[in-house]
Amino acid sequence: MEISNFVQIDEDSRESKYQQIVKSIIHNIAIGNLEMDEKIPSINSFSEELYVSRDTVEKAYNILKERNVISSIRGKGFYIARTKLISKINILFLVNKLSSYKMRIYNSFVNGMGANAQTDLHIYHCDETLFLNLLTKHKSSYDYYVIMPHFKTEKLKHISMTETVSQALKKIPENKLILMDNALESNENQIITVYQDFENDVYNALKQGLPKLSKYKKITLVYPEESIYPYPRRILRGIGKFCAEFQFDFEILDQIYDDMIVKKGDLFIIIEESDLVSFIKQAREHEYELGKDIGIISYNDTPLKDLFGISVVSTDFDIMGETAAKMILNKERGKFKVPFNFIDRDSI
Numbered sequence: 001m002e003i004s005n006f007v008q009i010d011e012d013s014r015e016s017k018y019q020q021i022v023k024s025i026i027h028n029i030a031i032g033n034l035e036m037d038e039k040i041p042s043i044n045s046f047s048e049e050l051y052v053s054r055d056t057v058e059k060a061y062n063i064l065k066e067r068n069v070i071s072s073i074r075g076k077g078f079y080i081a082r083t084k085l086i087s088k089i090n091i092l093f094l095v096n097k098l099s100s101y102k103m104r105i106y107n108s109f110v111n112g113m114g115a116n117a118q119t120d121l122h123i124y125h126c127d128e129t130l131f132l133n134l135l136t137k138h139k140s141s142y143d144y145y146v147i148m149p150h151f152k153t154e155k156l157k158h159i160s161m162t163e164t165v166s167q168a169l170k171k172i173p174e175n176k177l178i179l180m181d182n183a184l185e186s187n188e189n190q191i192i193t194v195y196q197d198f199e200n201d202v203y204n205a206l207k208q209g210l211p212k213l214s215k216y217k218k219i220t221l222v223y224p225e226e227s228i229y230p231y232p233r234r235i236l237r238g239i240g241k242f243c244a245e246f247q248f249d250f251e252i253l254d255q256i257y258d259d260m261i262v263k264k265g266d267l268f269i270i271i272e273e274s275d276l277v278s279f280i281k282q283a284r285e286h287e288y289e290l291g292k293d294i295g296i297i298s299y300n301d302t303p304l305k306d307l308f309g310i311s312v313v314s315t316d317f318d319i320m321g322e323t324a325a326k327m328i329l330n331k332e333r334g335k336f337k338v339p340f341n342f343i344d345r346d347s348i
Contacts, residue, residue: 006033009050017052021060026069029080038080066141089117092142094134096126096150097229101300104317105180112325126152126229128162135168144328145172148181158230160184178324183335193335194324196315198234201340205313206242208342216267216295218249222275225254231271239269262286267295295348309346
């Protein structure tokens with residue numbers, strides 16, 4: 001087969017030649033010119049037929065292999081690997097951690113994109129090096145890059161951005177980059193950003209619950225200072241701002257301790273689910289009744305917290321994923337702040 005019968009290179013195009021090759025092969029699979037398991041030319045033969053460099057063809061083939069569009073068999077050559085998903089939008093979804101919250105965002109995003117998209121999920125564990133390696137590996141391989149920017153320092157503190165990550169993101173075309181969950185100060189409106197405003201969100205959510213919170217004498221925030229998956233300190237600042245404005249006695253603990261002193265009239269705001277479980281066990285041991293003797297507010301809602309009547313302050317994870325998908329499909333740009341609410345249940 002002469003590949004030049006199907007693949008054309010436009011010398012006047014501003015699009016790189018390797019990208020033209022990638023799109024042309026995908027298009028010809030979609031319209032039936034190339035079929036599954038059909039052999040295609042070697043890199044050397046392809047470059048000779050189209051009068052392009054070997055490096056250009058190799059780069060195009062590598063991208064097609066990453067997308068599972070073609071496969072290579074040692075000693076035999078390259079073959080069309082699949083045809084069913086070829087015409088879909090290919091999306092790389094980079095998440096900082098695998099949690100129930102992040103999966104709700106991912107699932108609502110996938111559902112919002114519908115059958116016309118293939119979304120590949122990768123976890124980078126708040127690690128800058130792993131994130132950069134993933135981005136480098138999949139550079140130019142996807143139509144869109146959905147990124148939740150949360151990183152950690154060497155001291156396990158939260159940081160939204162590093163200089164190296166910032167430079168890497170600038171290499172992604174603005175019309176292909178979607179930032180989710182965490183907005184960046186340098187972000188322009190050309191980039192899709194669907195985010196929470198951690199400091200002001202938690203402050204305003206607690207204000208919603210002020211009529212019920214005012215019965216408590218003291219508010220204790222259980223905020224892990226050092227964590228494998230650190231939380232933004234803007235959460236801490238927002239809660240501190242609320243307590244200062246409304247004159248609550250305020251204390252910060254980094255975890256729930258086994259020998260911790262818990263008094264009637266205390267209200268605990270708890271970030272980590274493991275601390276929430278530990279605290280509820282202690283409350284039961286003291287025979288304290290939640291919502292009457294002591295209060296609990298958890299950060300981020302889950303179905304189990306709803307089932308057990310735990311009050312929360314939380315963003316709407318489903319709306320976050322749905323909105324990002326909608327903006328991609330409608331080719332919108334700009335920022336959208338996701339609703340964040342105080343949800344009153346039986347624990348306060």
